[in-house]
Amino acid sequence: MGRAGAKSAEVKELLMKDEEFKAEYEKLKPRYDVISQIIEARTSQNITQEELALRVGTQKSNISRLESGTYNPSLDFFSKVARSLGKEVQVTLK
Incomplete structure (x- = not known):
């Protein structure tokens, strides 16, 4: 961890x-x-926000807002994004 991280x-x-x-x-x-x-x-995976948006079927601005934390997406949207990355969403209640 660098000085800024500390x-x-x-x-x-x-x-x-x-x-x-x-x-x-x-x-x-x-x-x-x-x-x-x-x-x-x-x-x-070296995928740009624009490429991910195309895969998800949304606008690049939505991916940018998602990644910046300024967008509160639905679980369905998270699932679409995950599938577009070859992943899946798993939810666990503890």
Whole structure:
């Protein structure tokens, strides 16, 4: 982890002490975990956002918004994206 990564971890540790921040973080964590996996799958296959959008049958802007976290997609949309990357979505309740 570089210097920026260490600093980021310190900031996160401080923020996690705030109960309101921690609750919001935990609420959004599953979405961001899935987004990270989608980005990793797309980039490891050398697929552009535009190519992924074509495969999914959507606009590139929707893929961009999905990856940036500014779009709250449906489970169906996540499933379409996953299938377009040769993956599948698995949901587990704990």
